[in-house]
Amino acid sequence: MPELPEVQTIASELNRKLKNRIIKSVVVNAPKMVAVGPGTVSNIRTADKRSTDKFISLLEGEKVLSVQRRAKLLIFDLSGSLCILVHLKMTGQFIFEDKKLRAKTGGKYRMFNKLYAPLVKLPSKHTHVIFNFIDGSTLYFNDIRKFGYMKLVRDDELNQVRELQEYGPEPLSKQFTFSTFLTAVKNVLSNKLKIKIFLMDAKKIAGIGNIYSDEILFHAGVRPMRRVSSLTNKELAAIYKWIKPVLIKGIKAKGSSVGDFVRTDGSWGQMGKFHFVYGRKGQKCKKCGSIIEAVKLGGRTGSFCPHCQK
Ligand SMILES: [Zn+2]
Structure with a gap:
């Protein structure tokens, strides 16, 4: 599953590539993966033709202003006071194809990060939403397991989106101080909670998942199964100290291509090596x-x- 560094990689690349592009048309092949409005829960699993048609018609003619990230959620800010919120969940992928990339790849990409994985021509059977831009470029949303979702909300509805309300602090923000971290630790209700599970809880700290919690705990010298309540101040300080550098290293390497994560040109992140x-x-x-x-x-x-972790 893409975590903060992977989603940040996608957000930064799409922000650069999509800025000021105007959507000409949208194709939705998996209606249950899209929705309109803030009230829908994160696991949207019902297909509603009227809602799908609305999703498509509202997007046509919209210009992309920016693409940003909050926790593991991508936020596409559009010109008409609209936002698309996208969660990649387990296996969501974005491939942005313009003339240049199409010429280079022949429109074919590997959807798994294995050299033996077949090259797949897009759109494939795993392409669920397609954004066609007026300049001829295309954004493909692929998702093998179909847990990902997109929802379209008005800017003035953003404060009603439950995911956004529930996320804890962004670990790379200035606001994420040691005292913020300690407050989250003190608010742990169960004294059985393991530190790895704590770090992966987006309500406590946004964006850390399986990969980066393991790496942070390695550097901090703390085993993943330790109970939060058993950690000394020194250990908590070590964990806090390593959160930012580990995530920043992941972003610099353009994420970790394990599972299905690929960058927006189909290439792989390099963090796995590290x-x-x-x-x-x-x-x-x-x-x-x-x-x-x-x-x-x-x-x-x-x-x-x-040996390295106690
Ligand atoms: Zn060791």
């Missing part, structure tokens, strides 16, 4: 040579070095 523990069970720790272990935590896997 993982110390995530996805490295059974391999040697890059710091001490011990074998990386894994532990199941609430349906997720936490990877850690038994």
Whole structure:
């Protein structure tokens, strides 16, 4: 699942590529993945023809002003006081194709980050929404598992969008101080809550998922299964200290291409090469040579070095 660095990579690329482009037409192949209005919940799973038609007609002629990120949500700001909110969930992808990229790739892309994955011509059966711009360029929204969603809201409805209300602080913002972090720690209700699960809770801190929680905890020297209530001030300070640098490193590497994450030109993020523990069970720790272990935590896997992490 794309996390803060991956979604930021997509947001920055789309912001650059889509700015001032005008939508000519929209094709929706999976109506249950789009919705209009703020009241819809995050897992929109009903198809409503009227709503789909409205989604399409409202978007035609709209100019893209900017594309930004909040937590793992992409926010497309449009000229007509409208926003498209997009959650990529597990396997959502955006490919932006203009004449130049089409000439380079022949319109074919790998949807998995494996060299043996077949090249797929877009639109494919996994392309669910297509934005055609008046200059001939195209934005494809692909999603193999179809958990992703798009919803169209008016600017004055943004404060009614539940996801946006519930997100915790942005870890890369100035507002995310050590005392903000400690407040979130103190508000943990269950003294059984594990630190990895805490870090991955978007209501506590926005945007950290499976990959980056593992990496942050490795650098902080804390095992993922430790209870939040057991952590010393020194350990909490170490975790806080590593959140920003680990996420910034992920953004600089253009994200981690594990699973289905690809950049908006179909290329891969490079962060995977720099993982110390995530996805490295059974391999040697890059710091001490011990074998990386894994532990199941609430349906997720936490990877850690038994020597470097206490
Ligand atoms: Zn180690």
